[in-house]
């Protein structure tokens with residue numbers, strides 16, 4: 001057992017660090033650090049910078065333009081990315097639909113879709129959840145009926161992140177309602193500007209527009225846009241879920257944000273000095289850091305398991321649960337530090353085009369909306385309750 | 399010992415609940431600013447006069463009555479400035495020793511004519527009661543005020559402010575400052591909790607000696623109990639909000655089906671709702687204690703207010719977060735009422751100081767006065 005990374009890993013780390021400090025769009029980092037909502041263009045420019053460096057597909061096989069990194073290198077990459085203050089990569093194309101296409105798609109589909117995904121030329125969104133199918137995803141009812149060379153799709157998707165930016169959607173639809181509900185689900189791809197698609201914004205509690213309802217009214221999708229076999233969509237979706245887990249812990253970003261909290265708390269005065277030196281406050285902050293240490297080493301343990309040939313099991317649900325709790329705790333600290341200064345709500349404050357006057361310090365104005373918004377972390381991608389059900393069943397055998 | 403409400407109090411609660419149902423159906427009025435007409439209606443109903451002595455033009459009620467009002471407002475998420483005007487400003491004014499002045503100011507307040515806001519909090523002065531950075535410099539018979547105030551509740555609608563400032567050599571002092579005073583500027587905004595709030599700038603605001611609300615340096619004696627009244631009021635508002643959130647969550651989980659069953663049938667969610675309920679019950683208990691003691695002054699009242707605030711730190715978080723979590727995505731959609739109750743409850747948990755501040759105050763009072771709660775029980 002040892003805690004050291006190899007010399008190559010360390011060299012790699014420095015290279016990644018260097019890249020984010022120089023070659024990556026610094027204005028995007030600055031915006032992200034100010035907690036301002038990023039525009040589509042910000043995301044795309046940032047991802048194109050990664051692509052230019054050959055780093056857009058850390059999880060992809062080399063033959064399709066992937067990096068060929070080891071799991072450790074991927075870990076280092078994402079950690080450094082978080083630590084640099086860079087935003088998330090929009091995961092829907094690069095991390096979600098691409099693995100399904102390169103694993104289950106036809107040669108034509110691979111040639112048609114993968115290069116544009118890698119280059120961030122096309123923005124994808126994920127059409128899984130529906131009004132009646134959240135945790136119970138297999139209960140989805142959006143129907144696709146075969147009509148010659150097409151499927152005719154009717155129904156509604158819900159909570160679709162950035163559907164308003166998306167050029168394409170990957171979507172689970174029901175082609176057969178007769179058997180078990182996990183059967184009869186099919187995986188379709190279609191452009192968002194097809195006739196019969198309506199995108200309705202859902203504004204979240206913090207006043208931002210991240211999610212949408214997407215309604216299909218006799219949308220026609222060519223059969224050639226189906227991935228894999230009809231009725232096997234559930235298997236592909238499950239395969240994808242195991243691929244989603246690499247970033248869920250988000251340790252690098254949380255570590256970075258904890259350091260920011262410390263700086264902000266050091267500048268915040270109390271009756272007897274700096275808030276950071278207040279014993280009650282500091283004690284709770286240490287608790288958070290200890291949790292983060294535990295999460296980081298849990299992730300490393302899982303990683304070393306994978307490196308030596310093991311499979312990432314349901315243990316990765318721990319990463320999702322603790323990762324979400326820690327992200328949420330960080331927003332709670334920020335709100336508490338801001339105190340009364342968190343009170344002003346400027347509705348468009350988060351919007352990229354906003355140029356109004358601030359009512360308080362930058363971080364304080366964003367503290368409450370962020371806290372409200374991050375309640376999502378324990379809801380999306382499988383709620384914390386569902387993750388615990390998975391551990392109970394698959395790990396503890398209950 | 400009797401924890402029951404009188405017939406009068408029950409009647410008041412019913413009348414006010416009906417008033418709220420008629421006026422603030424969520425989604426119709428949403429979180430919009432209070433309607434000016436409502437405030438005078440509330441004055442006519444006697445709600446504004448309720449917690450003041452009859453001799454001062456009030457109805458002879460106390461903080462227990464104010465608590466009833468705030469609970470009803472909380473449940474309706476009514477953005478009326480009862481806390482700002484009646485509880486905080488009123489809390490300072492009802493403790494003025496000058497009888498004529500007290501009666502005159504309270505009279506204006508309860509008729510709904512005057513809107514008076516308390517300007518104490520400052521960006522540089524975290525939750526401190528006894529110290530502010532705003533100064534009041536004596537010049538002949540006048541005072542000249544300089545400083546910046548934040549989080550002034552209902553500030554944008556106030557015609558008068560109660561401003562706390564330090565007088566050199568004497569300490570914290572309270573002044574009555576007209577909103578149209580030269581040198582006074584305001585930046586109004588909607589609070590994240592939906593309440594109209596403002597920041598106040600005081601640049602060489604000159605006021606006469608008549609602006610003094612207390613002896614120079616004795617401001618804390620008025621301010622501290624008024625803020626403790628405020629804690630009782632938001633504790634009661636929190637109860638109303640928690641009741642709404644618990645009911646809404648129970649209703650939602652009973653109707654929301656996943657895996658072919660109502661999600662309320664999952665025991666883990668049942669326990670979560672039980673946790674919310676237990677937090678609410680503990681809050682009610684601490685609230686009653688603080689409300690009953692509020693009139694008495696003295697360390698027990700202060701300690702009970704801090705106890706309530708320490709508990710609110712946790713209870714607001716548990717109830718608010720779980721209400722959202724159990725609604726899934728719906729919990730964070732702006733169109734869902736739950737999201738808005740959650741926001742106000744979040745702000746309550748840190749209004750007038752978060753849990754740490756009050757844990758420290760509780761311990762300090764306890765150390766000074768011995769365990770006085772034993773004498774009461």
Ligand SMILES: Cc1cc2nc3c(=O)[nH]c(=O)nc-3n(C[C@H](O)[C@H](O)[C@H](O)COP(=O)(O)OP(=O)(O)OC[C@H]3O[C@@H](n4cnc5c(N)ncnc54)[C@H](O)[C@@H]3O)c2cc1C
Nearest residue numbers: 126128129134135159161376380381383385723724726727
């Ligand atoms: C910000 C955000 C972005 C999203 N982006 C996307 C997206 O891009 N694409 C997409 O397809 N979806 C997206 N989602 C949807 C997300 O996956 C669902 O919200 C999630 O699966 C939960 O479903 P639900 O909201 O319907 O809640 P429900 O499933 O109705 O759950 C309500 C509550 O019941 C609990 N519960 C449910 N079943 C059980 C059980 N068996 N045992 C114990 N407790 C249970 C849940 O944990 C939760 O607390 C997004 C959601 C959010 C909030």
